[in-house]
Amino acid sequence: RDLARLLGMRGRVGVLVRLHALGDFFSPEYVAFWLAKVLQYPNLAVYGYTARQRGTPIGEAIAAARDYVGFERFAIRHSDGGGDQDCTQSVRAVDEAANSMVCPEQLGKTAACATCGLCWTTRRNIAFLEH
Numbered sequence: 105r106d107l108a109r110l111l112g113m114r115g116r117v118g119v120l121v122r123l124h125a126l127g128d129f130f131s132p133e134y135v136a137f138w139l140a141k142v143l144q145y146p147n148l149a150v151y152g153y154t155a156r157q158r159g160t161p162i163g164e165a166i167a168a169a170r171d172y173v174g175f176e177r178f179a180i181r182h183s184d185g186g187g188d189q190d191c192t193q194s195v196r197a198v199d200e201a202a203n204s205m206v207c208p209e210q211l212g213k214t215a216a217c218a219t220c221g222l223c224w225t226t227r228r229n230i231a232f233l234e235h
Contacts, residue, residue, distance in 0.1 A: 111145045118147035120224065123180070128154055132165040139169040142177050151179035151224035153192060158182065179224040189227040194234050201231035 110119050129135050142148050156162040163182065170178045170190065185191030193204045198211070205222065210233050214220040223230055 107141060107145060107148065111147055116147070118149065119145075121148065121150045123150050123152035124154070125152075129156055129162050129166060132161050135162060135165040135169055139173065139178065142169075142173050149177045149179070149224070151181075153181050153183045155183050157185060158187065175227050181223065181230065187229070189229060191229045193229055193231040195231045196234050198231075198233070204229035204231035206231045206233070 107119070107121075110116065123138065138150055142150060154163070154166055156166060158164060158167055166180050166182075167190075170180055172178075175190070180190075182191045184194055188203065191204075193201060195201050195204075195206070198206050205226070205228050207230055208214045208220050208222060209217055217223070
């Protein structure tokens with residue numbers, strides 16, 4: 105109901121939902137639920153992170169959903185996934201960010217995640233500084 109209300113608001117271009125600030129995808133069916141919502145609402149996009157790696161049923165469901173609708177609408181990254189794209193990397197120092205862009209917010213290059221958007225606008229891997 106919340107999605108229908110938000111997405112139906114007059115003048116709203118779209119809604120970007122950050123999934124799982126705490127928690128994770130718990131089943132392939134739950135991944136399918138979010139894929140169905142993205143397909144149902146053309147002005148809905150989701151982003152977030154998952155510890156579910158490729159090669160697992162849930163990780164493969166996430167990758168398939170992302171490939172099906174595109175990263176622009178299903179920007180879920182594999183945490184410390186080790187892939188060439190769509191992953192995060194944890195690093196202790198900026199110079200350890202091999203094959204990744206370091207999070208601009210952590211470097212003070214932007215005020216907040218919302219003023220950056222790198223995590224949901226590029227498939228390049230993102231490195232986060234450990235703290």
